Amino acid sequence: MFADVSITTTIFPLYDVVKNIGGDNVKLTNLVPFGVEAHEFEPKAKDIAALSKSDYFIISSPVFETWSTKIISSLKIQDKTIDMSQKVKLIEMKHSEHEHEHKGSYDPHYWLSIDNYMNVAKEVAALLSTKDPENAKLYEANLAAYLVKLEALKTDYEVLKSCKNKKVIVNHDAFEYLAQEYGITQYSITGMTPETKPSPKQIAQLIDLTKKEKIPTVFFEEFASDKVAKSIAKEANVKTDALRPVENITVAESKKGIGYIDIMKENLVKLHDAMDCQ
Incomplete structure (x- = not known):
């Protein structure tokens, strides 16, 4: 069976949520290789080539992936890029002695809020259902099952x-x-x-x-x-x-x-x- 939707994600938390909701119906690529420090990653030519073929490009934020803005602009893929930081509740950056390195006004590690991660999961399910309506019921079922697990995790915390x-x-x-x-x-x-x-x-x-x-x-x-x-x-x-x-x-x-x-x-x-x- 061929996957119905192709998605490229930037970092592992996004990759994992798409994998849980899309399953075999999604051809999924993650740009940051396993075992690599995500903050230090810079995409290579082959990454950009793969990205241009994807139906969607899901980024965590332009603050975390500082390189993404330039690539999105050069490939002209604004219409198929989803910035997940726009779908969650962000907290302001703490002012500290490390002020010079801040690339934005908010903390980009929002997936460590389980509520935020649930929102990301809901956004992914809605995206897949819109692109591939024939399998919408499957995506909704996968979302429901995943949310049950995330709720249990939240209770544990x-x-x-x-x-x-x-x-x-x-x-x-x-x-x-x-x-x-x-x-x-x-x-x-x-x-x-x-x-x-x-x-x-x-x-x-x-x-x-x-x-x-x-x-x-x-x-x-x-x-x-x-x-x-x-x-x-x-x-x-x-x-x-x-x-x-x-x-x-x-x-x-x-x-x-x-x-x-x-x-x-x-x-x-x-x-x-x-x-x-x-």
Whole structure:
């Protein structure tokens, strides 16, 4: 059977939601390869060629994919591009010492709000149903099943509201949607993108903060360097662990069919432990 709709997504959370709702009816391509740090990705000529053949191009936002605006304009695909940041509730960027690197006025990691991710799923189902009305009932059924799973995930996350220590140190400013929803304060090592280098002063402040606030875990990310996180943890005599902004998965995980919900569940276990939840 040939797929009825071809879609190119930019990053893993979008890819995963289209996969869950479209299934075999969608020829799905994700631009950022598995195992690659999503912030550092720049599309190559072959990516652009594949993109020009897709029915739809779904981007997370021009803030996250800064390269997308130029490509959309050069390929003249404005009419088949969907910017999912326009379909969700965004929060304003926090002003910080990393001000120079901000590319927009909002935090682009909105899929870490489960409510926002549900909205993305609904938008994808509506898009597919419009393009391929013969299979609309299938897309609606897949959406309903996926929303049940996301609702269950949201219920699980409610436990974070009852934690004793609601401060976390993370690798980069990716978790503000979760933080605002569950009353958590996030401190980040690098700011809005993981490749920014913190100053010695910022590192010293984070070491002091970890000791003073009795923060038991310094979180790093699997696709970014863990060097600074581990040195902070060593100086403060606490442990490290990986907390994932769900921007991508590894090649091995893709073969196992690991999805957004799986990673969010892993994150919850780690936050539950680090924040002394009931």
